[in-house]
Amino acid sequence: MLILLGVAVIVVGFAIRLNPLLVVVLAAMTSGWFAGLSPLQVIAAFGKAFNENRFVSTAYLVLPLVGVWERAGLRERAAAIVSGLRGVSVGRLLVSYMVFRQVTTAVGLMPIAGQAQTIRPIVAPMAEAAAEARDGPPDQETRYAIRAMAAATDNVAVFFSEDIFVAMGSVLLMVGFLTSAKIVLDPIHLSVWAIPTALAAFAIHATRLMLFDRRLRRRPAP
């Protein structure tokens, strides 16, 4: 039971907003200690796993490219395009992005977009410009809310569409685990049964985006 204190360290540490990198190391130490590992063994195990998971941080290779786009004015251009559209709103823009993201992800093109290369330089500036075009310049808090909603839309779209693609890692993980439990099935069946959830995710999140629009309109004039 005491090994679960590592989880408690994470929950408390994140809740009181200590630096998460330190919290993670402390949590590893705590669970490792109660599992009978010495601090040196935990540090070595953590170091080994850190090294094996370097691929996680290779995503930042897009930063130099995104920075160059921004330096040359891409964010301003993205905003200008939206400002010129009639009838545009944050909700409609993000619903359109969600359709694009769900459809491309479902056919295996999940890596063509993302938070660093799409949301920050293109979608978030477009969404802020859409709010400005309809209701005038948003205050800072509203801008933060719009950006958070843009980032959330990317996550929701990807999570609930990725399993429709047969060769997705999570589908292969399910097939592998079920096979080891003597349940053999074709990955395509797992993909098919991911479709109802993908449709429901669209209905729910798109509705929330349209309601978000109404909330933006009703906010008090600055």
Add this chain to the structure above:
Amino acid sequence: MIKLGFVYLLAGLMFASFAVFSALDRGNRKRLGNTAFWALVAVSFLAGDRLGDLGNGVLVLGLALLAGLGLLGRSAPVTTSPEERLALSERFGNQLFVPALLLPLVVAIGVLALKPVQFGGVHLMDPKQATLISLALAVLIALAVALVLLRQPPAAPLQEGRRLADTVGWAALLPQFLAALGAVFALAGVGAQIGHLVTTYLPVDTRLAAVAVYCVGMAGFTMLMGNAFAAFPVLTGGVAIPILINHFGGNPAVIASIGMLSGFCGTLMTPLAANFNLVPPALLEIPDRYSVIKAQVPTGLLMLLVNTVLMYVLAFRQ
């Protein structure tokens, strides 16, 4: 064959350049902290396989201490001013989208067309790592085009990359830290312990209760572990296979598929899924670290309810 090592080499050189430019950045009072942090990341990418487990562990402690003691500052790399950007955006117009669309296009070509390409039985790129390799190649190609087409100075990619990396700061490394924590938790048996608690103490004697325990359990366990992949074997082995499939005769494809998607509802609601939930607020310069999670919680909870209902309705049709 192009392997993951190529991507690591690129990443290592990139972070090394961030370290060097940080050291020269007189606008940042804490420049030595930034230098040390990015230099350690560079060492990890360039020489991680030669450091040994303990060596890597010490490197990780160094990163955590630099971040925890607040030794990283915000850099001030030379970039264009908002006014200059507005003028540039008007001058270049939609040409700006050429390199921006080239990135997804080359990634798509890499993932769809280049992945199976072989020369004399040898793959052009390691098929297991095709996505990361395609992304790295796409970045290089799009950068070359952007530098020429948008007439950017040659140092711009590294200075601009450093500007964005310092915007994200220590949070950039959090996803990799959490992945490593998952491995230590697995070693300590944390997942097995939680799975044991769930399967021992929660009611699974009616079909609806068992479906709810599995779906909500997947979401909750994912929130605690930061990753649905860690929750899936524990709860599918503990609840789904013995009770939903073997005892109640549910369709395994429906149960596994919707079970995993219930886990993803948890991913939307936990700070432990840092790459999705904590890095974006940093990238978007939102002060509230948990702003993206707060925006996702209503969708996450509703989708958890939907998944539970869908599994109950779809898995037991005769």
